[in-house]
Each structure stands twice: as structure tokens, then as C-alpha cells.
Amino acid sequence: MRLILFGPPGAGKGTQAARLAVRLDVPAISTGEIFRGEVSRGTELGTLAKSYMDAGKYVPDEVVNGMVAGRLAEPDAKAGFLLDGYPRTSAQAQALQDVLAEASTPLDAVVEITADTEAVVQRLLKRAGIEGRADDTEPVIRKRMEVYAESANALRDFYAARGLLRQVDGMGEIDTVTGRLLAALGVAEG
Ligand code: ADP
Numbered sequence: 001m002r003l004i005l006f007g008p009p010g011a012g013k014g015t016q017a018a019r020l021a022v023r024l025d026v027p028a029i030s031t032g033e034i035f036r037g038e039v040s041r042g043t044e045l046g047t048l049a050k051s052y053m054d055a056g057k058y059v060p061d062e063v064v065n066g067m068v069a070g071r072l073a074e075p076d077a078k079a080g081f082l083l084d085g086y087p088r089t090s091a092q093a094q095a096l097q098d099v100l101a102e103a104s105t106p107l108d109a110v111v112e113i114t115a116d117t118e119a120v121v122q123r124l125l126k127r128a129g130i131e132g133r134a135d136d137t138e139p140v141i142r143k144r145m146e147v148y149a150e151s152a153n154a155l156r157d158f159y160a161a162r163g164l165l166r167q168v169d170g171m172g173e174i175d176t177v178t179g180r181l182l183a184a185l186g187v188a189e190g
Contacts, residue, residue: 001026001080002105003185004087006155007113009144010120010127011170012177016113017084019178023187026080029071031064033085036133053135056143058088058151065095072099090154109185110159112152113170113177117145 001024005013014030021028035053038046045067052059068086071077087093100106121141128136135144159165166184170177182189 001108003082003108004110005082005084005113007170008115008120008148010124011113011115013084013113015174016177016181017082020181021082026082027076028082028084030084031068031086035059056135056140056147058147061089061091065092069099089151090158093155093158107164109166110164111181111184112156112165112167114167115170119171
């Protein structure tokens with residue numbers, strides 16, 4: 001299965017992506033995680049990405065697009081993938097569409113995890129205390145929410161127009177949300 005998961009920061013995408021990836025036996029590919037890895041290894045890409053990430057802004061499309069195209073060309077993504085945190089803009093969605101068309105591997109579904117803004121801000125502030133992520137300070141979290149809200153409409157329209165969009169309520173217990181996601185994808189639990 002080739003899937004995209006999107007939703008506001010703190011909606012639980014990473015947690016759910018990891019669970020779905022196991023259930024569906026495909027790699028979960030998180031652009032945020034890849035960037036954090038590059039930052040911690042001090043690579044050129046990491047240095048570039050860090051300036052945007054620390055401000056809660058998006059890394060430029062051409063940088064992300066190239067990185068994801070390369071990742072999807074790796075052998076483990078041949079049988080399917082679950083993208084978490086990409087695409088985030090219509091330009092990214094279009095670039096991905098082109099890469100997948102070229103390979104004759106169209107998407108099966110795009111799932112939006114919906115969440116209440118104040119609830120996710122509180123979740124992220126709590127996570128900040130545990131993980132200490134550099135972009136989990138309140139002003140940067142608010143900025144990420146704002147940037148997300150601005151781009152989400154375009155993504156929703158892009159994929160709804162292609163008959164791929166499904167929406168799942170991300171509020172509630174982790175297991176409950178996983179169950180909803182599997183149901184939305186027509187996959188049996190367990
Ligand atoms: P969040 O929960 O804030 O969405 P992520 O771990 O998914 O966290 O991403 C962290 C940061 O990495 C983003 O704020 C952004 O700077 C950068 N990033 C991740 N994915 C993308 C993308 N597809 N396009 C542009 N920037 C991205």
C-alpha cells in the first residue's frame with residue numbers, strides 16, 4: 001500500500017505511522033525524522049534544514065522533494081510506503097504525483113488525522129518536557145500550527161479532487177485512533 005498521513009503537529013502522526021507501518025508491512029517515512037537525523041549528524045542538509053525547523057517554518061520544497069524522491073527509490077519502498085509529514089504543500093503534492101506517475105505506482109489513500117488545536121498544543125508542550133525537541137517551544141509550536149492550517153486546505157483539496165482523501169478523528173486513545181485508521185483504509189485489525 002502507498003499511503004500518506006497528514007495532520008497538525010501533535011496529532012499523533014508519528015505514533016500512528018509506526019503502528020500502521022508494522023500492520024501493513026511498509027516503511028514509515030517521516031521527513032521530520034529524516035531532517036532531525038541530518039541535524040544530529042551535522043550534515044550540510046541538516047544545517048540548512050535546522051534554520052527553518054527552529055523557526056517552525058517549512059524547509060524549501062525543492063530540498064524536500066529531492067530528498068523524498070531519493071528515499072522512495074530505495075528498495076524497501078518498492079512494495080509500498082507510508083509517508084508522514086510529506087507532502088505539506090501543493091507544490092510538494094504535485095512533485096510527488098509526478099514521481100509516482102513516472103514509476104506507475106499511484107497512491108492508494110491519503111489520510112488526514114484531525115485534531116483540536118488547543119489539545120495538540122498542550123500535547124506538544126508536554127512532549128517538550130520529555131523529548132526536549134528544539135522546535136517544541138510555545139511560540140514555535142504556535143507558528144507550526146499556523147503554517148499547517150495555511151497549507152492543509154490546499155492538500156485537502158488536492159487529494160479530495162483525486163478521490164483519495166479520508167479523514168480520521170485523531171482525538172482519543174492511541175488504540176482507538178489506530179482502529180479508526182485501519183477501518184478508514186479497509187484493513188482488518190490485528
Ligand atoms: P511537526 O509535528 O511539527 O509537523 P515534523 O517532525 O513532522 O513535526 O517536522 C518538523 C519540521 O521539519 C517542520 O516544522 C519543518 O521545518 C520540517 N519539515 C518536515 N517535513 C517537511 C516538509 N514536507 N516540507 C517542509 N518542511 C518539512
